[in-house]
Amino acid sequence: MDLYPLLNSLRIAAIASAVVFFAGIAAAYYIAKLPGVIKGILDVIFTLPLVLPPTVVGYLLLRLLGPKRAVGSFFGDVFGIRLTMQWWSAVFAVIVVVFPLMYRTARGAFEAFNEDIASAGRTLGLSNSYIFWRIRIPACKTGIIAGVVLSFARALGEYGATSMIAGYIPGKTATVSTAVYQLWSTGNDELATKWVLINISISAVVLLCVNLVERPRKSRV
């Protein structure tokens, strides 16, 4: 059994989760400081991919990154790189689809943070970056870790936008989810079932991790 789809899915999910981790935290932190109207608009834009069909995301990405489109043709002309149909093309798709999960969980965690604690740090003369990295992030870490694990789980399962922007090329762009579809449509149910089971077990383990992280810490002394 060729394990390439699994490895490919894992690296796409890992890279996308890493990007979304920083981008989601930054967006969640800075959006809170914006004036009401801009905040509302950005919040809608950031959350939209959560409710849009992944095919819509895939379509929009193709309109942007396709070889004949603005960004895609720029990269093609200047660097000679094609942005679609590469294994890493899926990273773009996954980032967009998964971003709202990280953004919203991080925002929830930041909103639950008692702002007096940050103010206390400022009156004690602590720098804003110290307060952010040493006080705010640690206090919100449960929500942030849950967000990144959830993002990773969702990233592993992304199908719609991925199949549009990266397609299915065995040994090149194949992922677990696109492999399942391909195997089913070619009647290879036996192998498809194996991948389905692999997918279910990985996702179950990841969700178990989320639960372990979110379980209230009772005896932290």
Add this chain to the structure above:
Amino acid sequence: MLNVDIEKRLDRFTLKVKLNTDNGITGIFGASGSGKSVTLKCIAGIMKPDKGIIELDGRVLYDSSRRINLKPQQRKVGYLFQSYALFPDMTVKSNIIAGLSHLERSKRHKRADELMERFRISHLADKRPAILSGGEQQRAALARLIASEPDLLLLDEPFSSLDTMLKCALIPMLRDTVSDYGKTCIPVSHDVGEVAALCSDVTMLTDGVNSPSVGVEEFINNINKSYSDSGLLRVVYNGGVYDR
């Protein structure tokens, strides 16, 4: 010496606070929602008034006409939060060390140990705030506050999250701590007893506007009078419970 003359539009009213105090404890007494916390937050630089001036010991902390607005980090104004606002992921000792950033690194541990000794929390040095009782949290927050050596102490409802028995024990301790420290102190409270037991002068804040400050005896007499007018005489005598 603190001089405050600020205005800030709030949802329900416009805050207009004038305050002029020497070293000593001048309490701000008022109902919840009367603008007490906002006043303290403006003095500490956590919130910004619309206009006015705030001076501390001759230093200008805020002056709208000269566009001066020092950051909280530059004000040397200590703030004891109602919820104590201890850093949840640090031990008690690390919390206090966080207040010692003005000292050289090598001296911080020794100073933190001294402060924990003084506030009788040495045995809690390695504990996290969440497992401390209310009184212990208050002592830890006070130790951290004193550690930062501010020029002014702001105490936001310092006793509201403590039960009455604990309050009786802690008010004298707080009063001694503050008078030993020797700098101006502004506690705010909605509790007559607390104010009576803690302060040397009191100003009353009603819907954002404060009365000129008076000595605590006069304040108690005034309150006594309004209470007896309404038949609530005994409540004020409870002020005696708070060791005064």
